[in-house]
Amino acid sequence: MKDYHALPARQEAMRLRQQLLSPAQPVTGPHAGHAGPDPHVYDGAADQALIVRDLPAVAPLATLIDRLYHAMFTRHPYLRQLFPESMDFQRAHLEHAFRFAIEHLDRPAELAGFCTRLGSGHRRLGVLPAHYHVFEESLVEALRATAGEAWERETERAWVRMHRFVTGAMIDGAAGTAREPGRWRATVVRHELRAPDLAVLRLHPCEPFHHRAGQYVPVQSPLLPHTWRSYTLACAPAGDLELHVRCVAAGGVSEALVTRTAPGDELHLGRPDGDTVLDDDLDRDVLIVAGGTGWATARALLEELVRRRPLGRTVHLFVGARSAAGFYDDAALTRLEARAPWLRVTRVTDADGPDPLPAALLRHADLSDRTAYLSGPAGLVATAAALLRRAGVPDHRIRHDPFPVGPGPVAPSGPPPAPGGSAARGAARTAPAGFPG
Incomplete structure (x- = not known):
């Protein structure tokens, strides 16, 4: 408990120090405060070059992360209670976060914007600014232990600057949403199994909950404390909420929602996020273009379009499933078709040949002058996005949620991805996690 009471005091000291430091003032050691570099001044490309150059010295990242958590929980055992019982997903999530940050350091304004939003969402986890300081100390200890005598302190300082840049933006994001709840409660009012592995849940928020059509929301089940997964809200803003959840792994949140949740149960929701939204x-x-439970995104957008009544505009929906039985929400789509004379629908199944959705898109002649919204399995979204780019659709008119940042070599990336990140994973998202967890 001594550590617990010391952390709020340290947090206040850090806040005061942050006020004294100029945003552009360089920080030179691991204990110099948490004022993040100004994205307009910070030379992220230089730090990226140093980190990438010496990344083999701290590889594999999984080992670095194991040492980081060991150091953090040894120094401050009480922090373990902020994390789920199984750390496997958390470790993978943190590796994704490191890779995402490193790959985007040469675009600091873009990285800062993403991390600001991430920090506002992390309030639901109980993360305080003081925890970032503890995390930084543990990161430095893990870097030194993993690299050994070959470690360059210049590279260590680049890692520290990257961490402070990320966490500075996250602290700003949390402060900007301090008037909002950290999490919202919602009661399950309907639970329908549409397939043995797929459920549609209707939720009634216990407090006002504001979102935009096409956004996703982090969800926590009381069956798995401290474990959150994100799902697209399959509805336009209008009272109750709807989730489409496919069970993807035993013992996870999706299994709990599909097979162990019933009407009357209470779930927790985080702050909605995502850029797969309609322009004003x-x-x-x-x-x-939607495949599988990516239909949830498409349904929300179509409901919003019906509400707006887009005069003079047409909407073409390509929706795919493995078989006709895979159109698990076809009654809702049929109702939308009846209400929207401007909507054209192309249903595609695997029986239509290899890569049926991309093939159907190729048969559609007027792609280049549209704004496209993509959702579904990552491979489908990546293929469709590449096809649209080849057809002349610019990146800013191809909207989808982020791909998970998978394992593999880290290197400076090319042009900025389309709004919302690089791709999507159907109704369940794995966006890069914040550094402290």
């Missing part, structure tokens, strides 16, 4: 001014026709 619909200045072009719309193309929507």
Whole structure:
């Protein structure tokens, strides 16, 4: 408990120090405070070059992360209670976060914007600014232990600057949403099994909950404390919420929601996020491509379009499933078709040949002048996005949620991805996690 009471005092000291430091003032050691570098001044590309150059010295990242958590929980045992019982997903999530940050360091303004939003979402986890300081100490200890005598202190300082840049933006994001709840409660009012591994849940928020059509939301089941997964809300803003959840792994949140949740149960929701949303001014026709439970995103967007009544605009939906039985929510789509004379629907199944959705898109002649919204399995979204780019659709008119940042070599990346990140994973998202967890 001594550590617990010391952390709030340290947090206040850090806050005061942050006020004294200029945002552009360089930080030179691991205990110099948490004022993050200004994205307009910070030379992220230089730090990226140093980190990438010496990344083999701290590889594999899984080992570095194991040492980091060991150091953090040894120094401050009480922090273990902020994490789920199984750390496997958390370790993988943190590795994704490191890779995402390193790959985007040469675009600091973009990285800062993402981390600001991430920090606002992390309030639901009980993360305090003081925890970032503890994490930094543990990171430095793990870097030194993993690299050994070959470790360059210049590279260590680049890691520290990267960490402070990320966490500075996250602290700003949390402060900007301090008037909001850290999490919202919602009661399950309906639970329908549409397939042995797929459920549609209707939720009634216990407090006002504001979101935009096409956004996703972190969800926690009381069956798995401290464990959150994100799902697209399959509805436009209008009272109750709807989730489409496919069970992807035994023992996870999706299994708990599909097989062990019933009406009357209470779930916790985090702050909604995501850029797969409609523009305020619909200045072009719309193309929507959805596969599997990616239909949740498409349904929310279509409900919003029905509400807006887009005069003079057309919407073409390509929706795919493995078989006709895979159109688990076809009754809702049929109702939307009846209400929207401007909507054209192309249903595609695996029986239509290899890569049926991309093949159907290729048969559609007028792709280049549309704004496209993509959702579904990562491979489908990546293929569809590449096809649209080849057809002349610019990146800013191809909308989808982020791919998980998978394992593999880290290197400076090319042009910025389309709004919302690099791709999507159907209704369940794995966006890069914040550094402290």
